Amino acid sequence: MKKNNILTALTVAIAMLLVVGLSSCSTKQHAINQLERFSEELRDHSAQYSVEEWERAGEKFVEIRKNISKHELDYTPEEKDRIGHLEGKCAGYMAKGMKEGVFDKVKAFGNELKGIIRGILNALTD
Numbered sequence: 001m002k003k004n005n006i007l008t009a010l011t012v013a014i015a016m017l018l019v020v021g022l023s024s025c026s027t028k029q030h031a032i033n034q035l036e037r038f039s040e041e042l043r044d045h046s047a048q049y050s051v052e053e054w055e056r057a058g059e060k061f062v063e064i065r066k067n068i069s070k071h072e073l074d075y076t077p078e079e080k081d082r083i084g085h086l087e088g089k090c091a092g093y094m095a096k097g098m099k100e101g102v103f104d105k106v107k108a109f110g111n112e113l114k115g116i117i118r119g120i121l122n123a124l125t126d
Contacts, residue, residue, distance in 0.1 A: 031085060034064045039089045046097025054098070061090060085093035 038060060049057065068083060075083065 028074050031067040035086045041084050042093035047100040
């Protein structure tokens with residue numbers, strides 16, 4: 001009888017350790033997946049971001065980074081390399097998106113300014 005109770009307790013303990021271990025892995029992997037999806041979002045859409053969208057993107061990056069840092073000690077060297085690579089991609093996409101967005105706005109304003117000057121010159125010659 002005692003042997004059976006010990007075996008049952010041991011089985012329950014092992015099952016609990018497996019559940020905790022698996023949930024920890026999925027949580028730390030979830031943070032990496034969030035970072036990967038975020039880098040893809042930036043790659044595909046950041047050139048069209050408004051100021052508000054850039055603010056939200058910054059907040060989202062900070063939140064993802066917090067999630068990753070919660071598991072910092074659990075990541076393997078390969079996972080840390082992957083995280084660093086994804087963070088680098090995010091930084092690059094942010095820089096590129098901001099540059100392209102600003103350039104497009106300046107270009108659009110330049111065209112508008114050209115039209116204003118042409119209108120002034122036409123009005124002066126009429």
